Amino acid sequence: MTFLNYHKFLTTSFRGYSVKKLLPKYDVIIVGGGMVGFGLAAVAAASKSLGKKSILLLESSGKKKYQRKEEYENRVVALNDLSVNMLKDIGVWEFIQSFRSQPVNKMKVWETKSNLYLTFQRNPLAYIVENDLVIESLRNYLESNNNSSNVTILYETQAxxxxxxxxxxxxxxxxxxxxxxxxxxxxxxxxxxxVC
Known part of the structure; x- marks a missing residue:
């Protein structure tokens, strides 16, 4: 199965963030949320091979909602084509763009000891997006997709x-x-x- 076809196999749901009775065994446990943890949970839940496996995501912080501020947050990420396509395939890229993302069309890389530099140019080369917005889109995906109950997210929980x-x-x-x-x-x- 290609990376671009994950959306055909969406099988996740959300079991809240209050006290939960845990299963004695999970097929996959992800320690830590953030972009990597929520991203892995979303892609695993959408995949043909992991979509029916029991997944537990442990997030140490509480659940916080993304608040769009007038100024951009300092913590941002540059998303390349592969990342954008993955976000499109699980259906969250539109959500991100509905808030804000900034395309990067040109980038120059140089060193300090010479006048040499490299120029990368493409429309777009990447997109700059706030970390918290990416996390919010992935969390919304996991919470709103009610096709099955294979993903459990526990907030304020530690390994x-x-x-x-x-x-x-x-x-x-x-x-x-x-x-x-x-x-x-x-x-x-x-x-x-x-996965830690």
Whole structure:
């Protein structure tokens, strides 16, 4: 399956960010949200091979909504064609553009010890987008797609202890102690794939 066809296999939903009863095992556990964590969860949920797998995303901070300010945020990312196409395929690029993105059409790269430089030019070469806007678009995607319940997002939750299988027993699963700030006790879950 190509990277550009993920939207055909959308199978995610959102199970809130309050206290949740965790499953004893998840196929994939992602520690950390941000663009990488939410992006991986969205693409995995949309993929043919991972779309039906149970996915747990642990985000240590609380849920915060993107607020468009008059001035751009300092934390931005340059998105190339591949990233934009991935965002289009899962259906969030329009959301990003409806707020704001800035195309980059030309870039010069030079060094300080000579007059030599390289010029890259294309319309557009990339897009500059605020990090929080990308995160908001991915989070909205995961929360609003109700085709299945394979993605669980827990906010204000941390992985307290990670136990990898020993080399003597590689068949054992990774064990993760999960602590939700709103609960007193930790829960231990297992996974085949841990992404930190």
């Amino acid at each position: 307290e202890n990670i136990q990898l299988p020993s080399s003597d027993h590689p068949e054992h699963l990774v064990r993760v102690d999960v602590q939700q700030r709103t609960q007193d006790k930790r829960e231990t879950v297992e996974t085949d794939l841990l």
